[in-house]
Amino acid sequence: MNVAGTAVTNTLRAHRFAHGEMTQQQLADKVGLTRQTIIAIEQGRYAPSLEAAFRIARVFGVGLEAVFQFSD
Numbered sequence: 001m002n003v004a005g006t007a008v009t010n011t012l013r014a015h016r017f018a019h020g021e022m023t024q025q026q027l028a029d030k031v032g033l034t035r036q037t038i039i040a041i042e043q044g045r046y047a048p049s050l051e052a053a054f055r056i057a058r059v060f061g062v063g064l065e066a067v068f069q070f071s072d
């Protein structure tokens with residue numbers, strides 16, 4: 001488990017910047033979450049639900065594991 005308390009890590013910030021420097025608010029609007037939730041996910045303080053994770057990955061046109069990784 002990482003320092004932040006969740007075993008789920010992500011490359012969310014890199015994907016946002018690779019997609020036209022998408023803001024956290026723009027991503028939040030596309031997936032139906034709040035900006036604060038996107039920030040918490042990005043910082044590894046919160047692991048998204050499976051549904052939210054799939055929605056996020058679809059925004060970037062990639063598979064789930066391209067954005068989220070799980071370490072046990």
